[in-house]
Amino acid sequence: MLLSPDFVILWVNEAYLHATQRTRDDIIGRYVFDAFPGGPHDPDGTGIQQLRNSLNAVLRSRTQDVLALIRYAIPHETPDGTVFEDRYWSASHTPILDADGQVSMILQQTDDVTELQTLRQRAGQDRVEGSIFRRAAEVQQEKELLHAEREHLRRLLEQAGVFAAFLRGEDHVFEIANESYMRLTGRRDILGRPVRDALPELVGQGIYELLDDVYTSGTAYRASGLEVTLLGEDGETMTSLALDFVYQPIMEPDGSVSGIFVIGSDVTEGKRATQELERYRLHLEDMVRERTRALEESEEQRRRTESALRQSQKMEAIGQLTGGVAHDFNNLLQILSGNLQLLQRRLHDAEDMRRLAASLGAVDRGAKLAAQLLAFARRQPLEPRAIHLGRMVREMDELLRRALGEAIDVETVIAGGLWNTLTDPDQVQNALLNLAVNARDAMDGTGRLTIEAGNAMLDDHYARQHDVEPGQYVMLAVSDTGSGMAPEVLERAFEPFFTTKRDGQGSGLGLSMVYGFVKQSQGHIKIYSEPGQGTTIRIYLPRTHEAEEILPAISAAPVESGTETILVVEDDPVVQATTVDLLKDLGYTVLRASDGQSALTLARAGIAIDLLFTDVVMPGPVRAPDLARQVQALIPGVGVLFTSGYTENAIVHGGRLDPGVNLLSKPYRREDLARKIRHTLNNRPAAASPPPAAPPPLSRVGPAREAAPRAATPLAPPPVNRLPAEEPMKDVPAALRVLLVEDDPMILMDTEDMLAGLGCRVTTARDGRGALKELERGEFDLLFTDIGLPGVSGIDLARQALATRPRLGVIFASGFGARDDARQAAPDALFVNKPYSIAQLDAALRRFVAQRG
Numbered sequence: 001m002l003l004s005p006d007f008v009i010l011w012v013n014e015a016y017l018h019a020t021q022r023t024r025d026d027i028i029g030r031y032v033f034d035a036f037p038g039g040p041h042d043p044d045g046t047g048i049q050q051l052r053n054s055l056n057a058v059l060r061s062r063t064q065d066v067l068a069l070i071r072y073a074i075p076h077e078t079p080d081g082t083v084f085e086d087r088y089w090s091a092s093h094t095p096i097l098d099a100d101g102q103v104s105m106i107l108q109q110t111d112d113v114t115e116l117q118t119l120r121q122r123a124g125q126d127r128v129e130g131s132i133f134r135r136a137a138e139v140q141q142e143k144e145l146l147h148a149e150r151e152h153l154r155r156l157l158e159q160a161g162v163f164a165a166f167l168r169g170e171d172h173v174f175e176i177a178n179e180s181y182m183r184l185t186g187r188r189d190i191l192g193r194p195v196r197d198a199l200p201e202l203v204g205q206g207i208y209e210l211l212d213d214v215y216t217s218g219t220a221y222r223a224s225g226l227e228v229t230l231l232g233e234d235g236e237t238m239t240s241l242a243l244d245f246v247y248q249p250i251m252e253p254d255g256s257v258s259g260i261f262v263i264g265s266d267v268t269e270g271k272r273a274t275q276e277l278e279r280y281r282l283h284l285e286d287m288v289r290e291r292t293r294a295l296e297e298s299e300e301q302r303r304r305t306e307s308a309l310r311q312s313q314k315m316e317a318i319g320q321l322t323g324g325v326a327h328d329f330n331n332l333l334q335i336l337s338g339n340l341q342l343l344q345r346r347l348h349d350a351e352d353m354r355r356l357a358a359s360l361g362a363v364d365r366g367a368k369l370a371a372q373l374l375a376f377a378r379r380q381p382l383e384p385r386a387i388h389l390g391r392m393v394r395e396m397d398e399l400l401r402r403a404l405g406e407a408i409d410v411e412t413v414i415a416g417g418l419w420n421t422l423t424d425p426d427q428v429q430n431a432l433l434n435l436a437v438n439a440r441d442a443m444d445g446t447g448r449l450t451i452e453a454g455n456a457m458l459d460d461h462y463a464r465q466h467d468v469e470p471g472q473y474v475m476l477a478v479s480d481t482g483s484g485m486a487p488e489v490l491e492r493a494f495e496p497f498f499t500t501k502r503d504g505q506g507s508g509l510g511l512s513m514v515y516g517f518v519k520q521s522q523g524h525i526k527i528y529s530e531p532g533q534g535t536t537i538r539i540y541l542p543r544t545h546e547a548e549e550i551l552p553a554i555s556a557a558p559v560e561s562g563t564e565t566i567l568v569v570e571d572d573p574v575v576q577a578t579t580v581d582l583l584k585d586l587g588y589t590v591l592r593a594s595d596g597q598s599a600l601t602l603a604r605a606g607i608a609i610d611l612l613f614t615d616v617v618m619p620g621p622v623r624a625p626d627l628a629r630q631v632q633a634l635i636p637g638v639g640v641l642f643t644s645g646y647t648e649n650a651i652v653h654g655g656r657l658d659p660g661v662n663l664l665s666k667p668y669r670r671e672d673l674a675r676k677i678r679h680t681l682n683n684r685p686a687a688a689s690p691p692p693a694a695p696p697p698l699s700r701v702g703p704a705r706e707a708a709p710r711a712a713t714p715l716a717p718p719p720v721n722r723l724p725a726e727e728p729m730k731d732v733p734a735a736l737r738v739l740l741v742e743d744d745p746m747i748l749m750d751t752e753d754m755l756a757g758l759g760c761r762v763t764t765a766r767d768g769r770g771a772l773k774e775l776e777r778g779e780f781d782l783l784f785t786d787i788g789l790p791g792v793s794g795i796d797l798a799r800q801a802l803a804t805r806p807r808l809g810v811i812f813a814s815g816f817g818a819r820d821d822a823r824q825a826a827p828d829a830l831f832v833n834k835p836y837s838i839a840q841l842d843a844a845l846r847r848f849v850a851q852r853g
Helices: 014-020 046-061 114-123 125-159 179-184 207-217 268-346 350-376 389-395 397-404 425-442 460-466 487-491 510-520 573-585 596-604 624-634 670-682 745-757 768-777 794-804 819-825 838-852
Strands: 009-011 065-071 074-078 081-085 088-097 103-112 163-168 173-177 221-231 238-251 257-266 385-387 408-414 420-423 447-458 471-480 524-529 535-544 565-569 589-593 611-615 639-644 663-665 736-741 760-765 782-786 809-814 830-833
Touching: 014 103, 046 065, 046 088, 046 103, 163 179, 207 221, 207 238, 207 257, 238 268, 268 350, 268 573, 350 745, 385 389, 385 425, 389 397, 389 408, 389 425, 389 447, 389 471, 397 408, 397 425, 397 447, 420 425, 420 471, 420 535, 425 447, 425 471, 425 510, 425 535, 447 460, 447 535, 510 524, 510 535, 565 573, 565 596, 565 624, 573 589, 573 611, 573 670, 589 596, 596 611, 596 624, 611 624, 611 670, 624 639, 639 670, 663 670, 736 745, 736 768, 745 760, 745 782, 745 838, 760 768, 768 794, 782 794, 794 809, 794 819, 809 838, 830 838
Parallel strands: 408 447, 565 589, 565 611, 611 639, 639 663, 736 760, 736 782, 782 809, 809 830
Antiparallel strands: 065 088, 074 081, 088 103, 163 173, 163 257, 221 238, 238 257, 385 420, 447 471, 471 535, 524 535
16 A cells, blocks of 8 residues: 555555455545544554554655554445454555655555464464464554654654754765754754765765774764854755764674764853853953053043043033013013012902912912022022021921821931031022922832931042032931932933933932032032932031021011111112002102113212112123112111022122021012012111101002103003903804813813813813823713823823713823824824913814815
């Protein structure tokens, strides 16, 4: 019988048909195990498995395989159904190879030995089995045992972490090869082929000769890191490999060698690494000496120079930028603050008062931002004095605990014999509060905060490495048990606007402000941090031998009015008008001038002036310090109070206010103005003229007269520009249902009013989770959301909302980009940029209505 490689019957002779009592039409073209299935005579399938194993062995080895005895019944069709006739066979399976050496057919030669079994029954079991059947059964049992052992060996080799193969005979024919060996040789068809035919690229590399020598001598060969070049899987690329392997001859009982067992591992990468290390080792001393000398001569100096230059350029650039911006920005804030406070005293409606309070809060936030910029750029005016950090830290204990919350344990450690330091106490308090709040955020609101104050000595070596003057310092340290900082974050920690917090949760100026203040105070700051180990920030402020100077806080003084005469010098007409109104509201008589020259004209006219209140930065030939000196010379005993959002270097030198200079930074509140004016008047130098009468209580002061001497030109407040009332949207359906999501309470309130004024029914939420709950409670036409929300972002909110409400409209509002991500979440979404006006909201709603058709 001839079988295909997939065991389909191709041809049988007449004898086979006679022995099996079948016809060609019945079995030709059929799978051999379908044509001759198992039956009740073989419930365990032993005969079928024996036949299958023999055929598979021929396919694998391309050599003949013999079944000495197999019991395989033949089915016959009878009127009573299929009947199996018990038969015994002895079969051999011989491969027929094609031109490429592949198995194209298998020839099965079968002998029917059933008559011998009949003879056994007639002649007696012992004699016949002893001569024939016992031997045949033993042969077949041994063959099956060998097959099981071979399969076990194959599994062991496949699971070993090495390559392995067995080559039989003097031609070294591959009989076994595991997966690692197949991968090493490019997964070529090597089984059943001699090594010279299977791996021809080994010619000239000595491998054939080694195999021949091992086979002839019977002596094992061990190679370590032997270079071998093999063909890759693509059949074209030659790859050089370093191999550790053993050629182990397999000895037969008679002492002859039947084959060679190969086992080894690919050590190419390890050898290359060893060679590279050896190469570096041979030249290491010369390289180290040369590199060390170069580093000693230039590297350290170059790094310090470049770092100092970059830092200086960065600081100077930011200083120039923030200086101009802060001046104009603080002037604008002052206009807003002054007018809002004046309105606050005239309005009594609860809703109006709430809006005014929110607006004043926004002014305070803007002022804080400007102050942080100036602090980082080292342009803020400092008022240093001798203070004891231990006392200051203890006084801040309650404030810190309120700011940090009950879940943060605060521990304070003050060293005995603590020195005094010369610094601005207000700025130290701001710095400590900033560091504490940053630590709270790093600990997610739960952990331990330790504040330490102690004496420190920075030696010359440390000072050279960290660009600080050596000497005695007072150290203030803040340590937390938070998440710590990665090296890349630590490197940028002091950069302005750099933050690892989520959008909208930090300006990135806290540490920058602390850094700028410390450097401006001739101090030093250092961060120690590791991921998961918390952070310690140490501030070193110069020691002073002066006694501690404790001054009463001006902010704690009562708000008092007065009747003195004040000369206001301000070049911005709107700021000037606002300031005049505030002072008049406090009961003072006010003169005004737009520049230094006009102010000198008033002073020379002999008008009694009690206080000069002048902006630092003004146009014209007369600078503010020169104006103050000349007015004090003309009017002995006059007080001088400067004001500015950015002092430049007019009254600040070395980052510190000049001695005896009073400064009120813009923007300021009415209460701050009242206290600072009264403090300056009460502490002005003695004058020849009698002091003014004691001011009445503030609540009894009526509208003050504004002095209008001929030398000065009264400046009326400019008209307020009002926007025309928005017309309702005629093409927008009435009562458009809008879900407004915004985490900033002031923006939320204003946007809600604008949308309501445009005829919308507005429901509000402060975050994404709250918005999702509102979506569950009611129906909405439009989702109007900020992108940078805490927790669930606006983009994720829109994605989740559209998943359940595909017809819901979406408008994104934000002060920054992220539009690509937003469009992916809501392809039909509209966008408005902050800050937006009611006209822009009107246009966005009209586009939304048009879009929906």
